Amino acid sequence: MNKESPLMKMQYRSVYKVPNGKLLKIRLKYDEKSNLIDEINITGDFFAYPEEAIESMENKLKDTLLEKEILLKKIGSIVREENIQFIGVDVESLTKGILMCKK
Amino acid sequence: MKEQWRLLETGYGSAFTNMAMDRAVLVANSEGKVLPTVRFYGWEPSAISIGYFQSLAEEIDLDVCKKLGVDYVRRITGGGAVYHEKELTYSIVISESHRAIPKNIMESYGKICGAVMKGLENLGIKSTYVPINDIITNGKKISGNAQTRKAKTVLQHGTVLTDVDVEKMFSLLKVPNEKIKDKLIADVKERVTSIKHVLGKEVLFEEIAHAMKIGFEQEFNVELVKGALTEEEKELTKKFEKECFSATNWNHRR
Numbered sequence: 001m002n003k004e005s006p007l008m009k010m011q012y013r014s015v016y017k018v019p020n021g022k023l024l025k026i027r028l029k030y031d032e033k034s035n036l037i038d039e040i041n042i043t044g045d046f047f048a049y050p051e052e053a054i055e056s057m058e059n060k061l062k063d064t065l066l067e068k069e070i071l072l073k074k075i076g077s078i079v080r081e082e083n084i085q086f087i088g089v090d091v092e093s094l095t096k097g098i099l100m101c102k103k
Numbered sequence: 104m105k106e107q108w109r110l111l112e113t114g115y116g117s118a119f120t121n122m123a124m125d126r127a128v129l130v131a132n133s134e135g136k137v138l139p140t141v142r143f144y145g146w147e148p149s150a151i152s153i154g155y156f157q158s159l160a161e162e163i164d165l166d167v168c169k170k171l172g173v174d175y176v177r178r179i180t181g182g183g184a185v186y187h188e189k190e191l192t193y194s195i196v197i198s199e200s201h202r203a204i205p206k207n208i209m210e211s212y213g214k215i216c217g218a219v220m221k222g223l224e225n226l227g228i229k230s231t232y233v234p235i236n237d238i239i240t241n242g243k244k245i246s247g248n249a250q251t252r253k254a255k256t257v258l259q260h261g262t263v264l265t266d267v268d269v270e271k272m273f274s275l276l277k278v279p280n281e282k283i284k285d286k287l288i289a290d291v292k293e294r295v296t297s298i299k300h301v302l303g304k305e306v307l308f309e310e311i312a313h314a315m316k317i318g319f320e321q322e323f324n325v326e327l328v329k330g331a332l333t334e335e336e337k338e339l340t341k342k343f344e345k346e347c348f349s350a351t352n353w354n355h356r357r
Contacts, residue, residue, distance in 0.1 A: 015279070022183075025161065043158045043357055045183030047235070049208060049252055051155045085208060087181075087235050 022088030118150035127339035222318025
């Protein structure tokens with residue numbers, strides 16, 4: 001796979017065992033020049049209520065800059081907007097899992 | 104007089120029917136058409152269920168499933184992958200606003216797991232609830248549980264292991280690193296137990312279901328009255344089975 005091609009972005013992965021929580025597995029495609037999220041899949045054995053909100057979170061994270069403070073703020077605001085209750089993961093661990101995808 | 108809830112004993116079903124039925128009861132109860140319901144069931148053929156948020160291809164070796172005739176299904180509840188073979192599965196469907204159910208999700212896991220623990224105790228097994236969603240006995244897991252809430256209604260389902268075949272389970276699940284597979288198998292054998300293992304004898308499915316029924320009655324101070332699915336629930340079950348749980352776009356969606 002060619003990293004430079006704009007049509008073929010590399011997919012990166014992370015596996016993060018959240019302390020006292022569940023296993024978070026993230027797949028991420030991002031623009032390596034702008035550092036913006038292109039596509040993200042948040043998977044794992046955690047719980048989130050309502051479940052469907054995780055798909056809106058994935059959509060809303062598109063074009064978010066891959067920086068800790070920005071991600072924390074963005075994910076926090078999505079959690080409030082969608083009224084999400086997490087068990088086994090939280091805003092901090094999601095942020096950490098996403099950033100672990102970055103090489 | 105004690106409040107009456109409905110008891111469904113639906114026997115062994117396929118993964119698709121089992122998950123469709125839980126969802127059908129959830130819909131019917133949320134529309135006020137049926138009483139709070141406790142259901143006991145088993146899995147035939149044996150199957151793996153994965154949590155709502157898991158990636159099917161990442162968790163399960165689909166080729167091995169096919170070869171061994173093991174079905175797979177995505178649940179509407181979160182949590183992890185479970186191999187359902189020798190177990191009793193329960194589900195409970197009840198309004199979020201029912202006095203018996205704590206509003207707080209974590210607390211409601213504990214309350215419902217309390218019923219399972221009383222059921223185990225009726226079989227002579229002492230157990231402990233380990234938040235979020237496990238029940239352990241002698242330090243080993245004997246029951247896993249998962250809850251969703253939709254349309255102001257709670258669905259929690261969970262397993263009570265009657266026996267366990269860790270090698271077979273691992274042949275079906277993907278492990279991140281083949282080199283450490285033997286160690287993982289050894290670890291899981293250390294961490295998982297079953298009714299057969301604890302009591303040193305086989306206990307009939309019906310006997311376990313009876314002990315669990317009493318456990319739910321004790322925990323919730325209700326009477327479980329044997330009932331059946333309504334015609335509407337039967338139709339909904341067929342619909343969900345076809346359109347959702349046996350459909351590729353549902354099972355492979357993540």
